[in-house]
Amino acid sequence: MTDDGNLRAGVVGLGMIGGGVAVSLARSGRVPAVHDIPPDASANLAGVPDPLGSPAEVAKASDVVMVAVVNADQAHEVIGGENGLLSAARPGLTIVLLATVALPVVHELGDLCARHDVGFLDCGVTPGDKAAENGMVAILGGEQATLDTALPVLSDWAKKVVRCGPLGAGMATKIARNVITYGSWRAVAEATSLARAAGVDPARLAEVIDTADPEGRTLLQLLRMHGPDGVLPDAVGRQIEPLMTKDLDAARELAATLGADIPLVEVVRARARQTLELDEQPPPAKADLHQYGLEMMDQVYGPGFSTAVQGSGDPFTDETVDYLFAQVWGREGLSVRDRRLLTLGVAATVGRAELIQIIANGGLVNDELTPDQLREAVLHLAVYTGWCKATATHAGVTAAIDTYTASRPPTAQEQK
Template sequence: MRPTARLFSQLARPGPHRAQTTAFIGLGRMGSEMAYNLFSRKFVESKGSAQFVVCDASTTAAHAFADNLTAQFPGTRVQVVATPVEAAIASSTIVTMLPSSPHVRTVYAESNGIIPALRSLPADVRQSTLCIDSTTLDVQVARGTAVELHETGATMVDAPVSGGTTGAKAATLSFLVGGTEDAFDRASPILAFMGKKIIHCGPSGAGLGAKICNNLVLGVQQIVVGEAMLLGQKLGLDPAVLAGVINSSTGACWASSVNNPVPGALPTEPPCTRNYEGGFATSLMLKDMGLATDIANAFGSPLPLGEVAEKFYAKVAGEPEFAKKDFSSVYRYLQLVAEESERLQKYLGAEFTKVLQKPNVEYRQANLTVPTTVASCFEPSEGQEPFTYVFDFTGEDQWDRPEEVQIERTFNVARLVGQEAARRNVKAYVRIQHPFYECSEKGDHDEKANVKPDDVLGTWWHESLRALAAIENLNLVILRTALSYGPYIDRGNVTNFMVVAAVYGHMQQPMKCLWSPGKHPSHTVHSEDIGGACWALAEWMAGLGRKEADAIAGEDIPFKNEKKQEDDSDLSMADLGKLMTSFFGAEFEFYNFLTNLAAKANLDKVVEDINEAHVGEWTRMITTSNPPIPNTPYSAYMDFYKLKKHIVAFNAKKLKEVVGYKLKHPLMTHEVIKDIIDKLKAEGSWPNFDS
């Protein structure tokens, strides 16, 4: 609404308390904290004589702020006004904290703004007015606004801040002030209520220039810190250790020591510990980077890194889930980029491309941590019927990933996919549960057996089952598998065992294993039987529905319709070792007592000693193969988790009797192993020394 001359006449009557009244315009994340400290401290200092005015685009936010302040400080007089005009008429000191340049022009220069209001006041009243703008905006806009305001006789400084919402809340902000010496002296006592450092940077606009340069550095640093923290974790470094190194070395910076983007890297609670909520929004950092590049272009100052950083923030802020999050969430964005890259590089066996050629098969890659993406994956292609069965093979399978990664990739993804499947009334939802459990060597090894989730990875796979079981109307069946093996299975204990056995067969040396030659069950199941069982379970559930299927399951277990799957080999570690090594022409032995004792005391050290013997030989095998193999997903390296004692003992009786599934590969034999190796040789991922 444009104020009329009559309205201005009515408004332009400053009250008797204008000299004691301070106004604050802009109660966003930063502004609300700054205003609270300013008003509460000024109220106490004035012994209750100070008065206050607040104005915000959201009148609800303004009233909520006023109510909170008066509740905390009874007797405080806070007036909520609807326009900057009213704030300027009522107050001799006006502080503004606004999103960007256009908002500053609106609040100060438009018809219902501060400058028109000041022009309507008597000269002595105008001259007693001080305006402090803490917005980070274009320097030229700030200087132009200051010139217009100074023409009214009032005083203005630009005083952008550094310190973020944490500093705003704690009143430890740094103010970078631009204006005359007299203006700086007038503004300093006001700024002292909200911050610790008040730096006079020069004439009007100098504070903004300093702030823009500072945020240029900060914006680039936050990206680089995110890159370094992600790289360090991929190299096996603990985030807290890496952060400690950076923060005590030449890489030390605020982006790492205060705003580190990795949960658990700092003993404090930066925004990353709150899912990047609060803090300085990514969209605002994008704005500041834009200000830097704009002014650099205007003054002919090159910004090779700054321009790249601005484009990167534009990508991140372009994602709705990141725009309002703290700008340290660039690290999370980098994680997603890395995960997508990993997905694109995933090994897919030769048979997979043949399957894709079928007209009713569609292959999609998607980030299932995003709910909207999960929903879109359930949308059938044009002309296709809605999906009837869902086979959930999702989940993190690397033991060394941080717990937050395990939670997001396993627990959260399973929950999101399960909820969407229930919403769409799929007839069967089959969830694969890998053998991330520690089983007992004795007992029936059936669904009633007391198994313990192994490590953090096992815990969150286990918890994902609880989450799925709690989803109403989800026709859930859980297939808990033994150690899987088969063509194109490029990871897992059995595959790793097979590669190492091949190495020792090639070297004509005995393959030795840790732990004892006792029973140590290591039950297995062929990948074709996992697929076959999944389909059989889906049809079984679809034919019954969850209620009847639960009744048939007939057991009071945490997860209804859980089935365990293994073949009939009933292998122990010794059996598996002998089967593998004999196929490749080697002997199988166990390490002696002293080596096992050393392994129990320091498995990390033993891991490196054991791998030294065969990793190099595997490299020679693939490079001297006929033909040479430039790249293979199969590795001879056995990490800590593959070498530690791990008992896998399951009983597939329930799957066979209740569902009626018959194994295609009941036993692991030399013939089965040969079939696997032949297929891998045919696709060029396994060394070939056949003449």
């Protein structure tokens, strides 16, 4: 190696990403040595030469080699196998792993390369379909000096090179980025389901989002609101929380009315405070505990439910309010809906229809559970509690549904 322009590039694996990297390198004037198992793997890759016979041959002809394989086993074989890169590597070679593998594998391969005095970088890439257009972002983990050595080659196929930290950081960043991608897909799926159930063409939803947020800033808004220390300011979280919970509650209410399934929304609502990095709400002072328990009782079973126990002075009733509702139902760890389903399961083992009716009614009036979901729960519980006890569960749920249905007008969907 004499200067950056004379750094020789190599690519092992000529699939969509590896083949695209090779094409971008060739277009830049740094024609790579390549290897793949099919002898005609480069036939449709503009400017890319015929594959060499093994990774070892690529190592001999390269200073920086990109390894674009599918999984950890292939990465081990290409790098450390009998005819792998290390079998013919000289000190100073740099290997850049483009495959998404577990972090322990990254460190194993890094240690293996270090024993051969070979540099190693883990490199997540995105978007893969832009590989042949010099259009990917290279997400790197590894030593800065190693990255500096490989940077001229990386820059010939990536539109941006981002070092995220030490070895493994590139892979971790790529995995985290994938969580955002697929998590947002699930959010889009639920939003589309909700819109469609309300009679809205999903194309109109897309039009609204594209117009209101053309560059997708909202998706990463939470990340960008973090301070220099990487922590979301408490004041920001407290400002957002009431708006976030109000909007999520509105989504849950609409979904319950329309019979739409939105499990992600349920999780997001239950974990709203964790999302905004707000501390768990401190328990109320002892003087306020009883009132808080009464309010939680109404939240669980519907407005006015607590009037039946107010002023009783009975020790058991007081503990039910002060402990069960104020300190257990009122905890942040599970949503009210989660706790209701757990309680419904326990009540089903007792076989008391009147208790089942109270629990089921709370789920209905709070728009946490639809009649169909409760009926499905009866069948599920019957398998675990036995058919005889499930008869009482069925009776209680049916009574709750009948009372609830009689107290409100039918929805537009039910009238169809």
